Amino acid sequence: MTAPSRPPFGVLLVNLGTPEAPTAKAVRNYLAEFLWDKRVVDVPRPLWWLILHGIILRFRPGRVAKGYASIWTDDGSPLMAISKKQQQALKQQLAAAYGQDIPVALAMTYGQPTMEQAGRELRQAGVENMLVLPLYPQFSSSTTAAVYDRLASGLKACPHLPQTRWVNEYHQHPGYIQALANSVKEYWAEHGQGDKLLMSFHGIPQRYEDRGDPYPSQCRATAKALAAALQLNDDQWYCAFQSRFGREEWVKPYTDFTLKEWGGAGVQRVDVISPAFSADCLETLEELEEENRENFIEAGGHQYHYIPCLNDRDDHIQMMVDLVKEHTKGWD
Known part of the structure; x- marks a missing residue:
């Protein structure tokens, strides 16, 4: 009897993580x-x-x-539920593209499922070549590099290391920018267009950028590319940073300060999107959609519209397929 053939490669999807319960x-x-x-x-x-x-x-x-x-939803944490949908959708699309099963495992940098669990899943599927795809469009030492550290730590006990390749970032990938533009255009077609489009990215301490972290510059490049794809004038869009923690200075401008300023300056409607997040989570659904809505309305604004993350949209998954194809050449 012929032994089943090994897959040409496997994919390890990684996101940040989430608590197991809202307690x-x-x-x-x-x-x-x-x-x-x-x-x-x-x-x-x-x-x-x-x-x-x-x-x-x-x-x-x-x-x-x-x-x-x-x-919290009936399916649990939004980030976890969406990540699982992304995993399954990518697996289906890769099977269609390659004409065979391509294992796709999901891991979180913190919490469950762990790198070790995902690694065992890929190993049991016969994976010898592994593509690591952190779901962070922009590279940061606090996110993508943390995935590298965590995976390296998990592999210490592994007696057989797979050939490994990485997707470090995709902040200006044509498929990513187009998917973002599509999501905004579709939202505007249904709800109308606001006075301004605020592109809000998760922030990092300013000293991280000062010592060389490319994340803020990549966020600004993403925002500029999205604005160009939407054919917006300079006064129709803005790039800002959210989710400060602690008292030190973080990368500016700040999202909450910007929204308060706009509300007080007479901006009637603002549309908000968060391109740094591949899946809706606490920072988008609670901080952006709820807290910052209050900041804008209480300051004098009238309409606040949050445009969801790309989540498991077909064009988002197709972008992941394209990334996989680009980074696994020679393995197929």
Whole structure:
């Protein structure tokens, strides 16, 4: 009997992670792992341990859990539910493109499923060549590089390492920009177009950019490319950064300050999109859609429209297929 053929390669999809439940305990466990990563917070460990365990993990989980509870669905965490849909859709599209099963595993940098679990899944499927696809369009040391660290740590106990390739970023990939543009055009066709389009990206501390992190410049390049695809004038769009944490200066301009300023300046309607996120999550569904809506309306604005992330849109999945094809040449 002929042994089943090995797949030419497998794909490891990676996103940030999410608590397992919208409870203070689950959020505390998640934040303890996430915020202890030096890629995320680079404060010296002894001092940071005291701050993290003495202050943050005592008071913050309860507040964050309320935010998660406000967006939790019957399928659980939106980020996890959407990531699983992306995994299955990509697997189906790759099977159609290659005429055979291409294993696609899902892992989170923090929480479940772990890198080790995903790695065992790919290994059991006979994968010898692995493409790692972090679902971060723009590279940052605090996200993409953290995936590299976590995967390397997980592979330490592996007696047989796969050939590995990486998708470091895709911030100006034509398929990515087109999918973003399509999502905005479709939203405008149904709901009309606002006075301004705010492209809000997750922020990082300013000192990260000062020491060479390319993330902010890649975000600005994405925003400019999207504006060009939508044929917007300079006064019709703006790039800003959200989700500050702590007291130090982060990359500017700030999303919340911008919306308050616009509301007070007489901007009637603003449309908001967050191109840095491949799946809707706490930072989009709670922070952008709820908190920043209040910032804009309370400052005097009238209409606030949030345009969802690309999630499992067909054109988003097709962009992933294109990335896989581009980065696995020679493996097929």
